[in-house]
Amino acid sequence: MARPPLADLPHDPTLAFEQSLWQAGVLHVAGVDEAGRGAWAGPVAAAAVILPSGDSALLERLHGVRDSKQMTAKAREGFAEVIRQTALAWGVGFASVEEIETQGIVPATRLAMMRALQACALSPTHLLIDALRLPEIPLPQTSLIKGDARSLSIAAASVLAKTARDALMRDLARQYPQYGFELHKGYGTARHRAALEQWGPCPLHRRTYRPVMHLSDLWEKSAG
DNA sequence: GACCCTGCACGACGTGCTAA
């Protein structure tokens, strides 16, 4: 089936970066984004998405995909399935709590992004990344500030990263039910703070984060 | 050159308001 010309693509400003690359002959453009960087507990997740260049009918199915923070959980889950069906290739990667603690959150985020790219069935020829760069990967890269609001590929990746991490935190919540990870996903909510004060940290907690360190100290003192 | 501070980037949640 012949693809429609690029000029027929929907006029979506979040496709501007992809369209300019596609028109230059760069067809496998991977959007990369992460989730879980600010959380007190759990791994950091990243996803990579390669959209079908020039296929307006497929891209139309992604109308409404935007920054995952601005979408409801229900909308994210629905679009995640559409993205997986629509993308030429996609991948998800994680960096563990141990890697976050030993390397720092930004290097661990890069690690998760590289794992997401390795999980892609197709090798990209250009990367669109939200704010960061991946010097370890020898590919042309475009680092976009507020990339998830400016690029459909990055927005799609942010949706997959967020939904994958949420699902993992729901699973992990079964191992540590007293913390309520299925509700706050490891972020610093009042309930999470109270659980830390009551139960102390578990292996999922990022003990290098100041609030976790502080609450862990309080718990140890109260426990005697 | 090393250190510190500030501003900005990202990721979220909590709260209050508005509309259906």
Next chain:
DNA sequence: TTAGCACGTCGTGCAGGGTC
């Protein structure tokens, strides 16, 4: 009542500029 949105706040790292 529920869902969506905007805003403030909190966590981190990085870059740039000033100071010693």
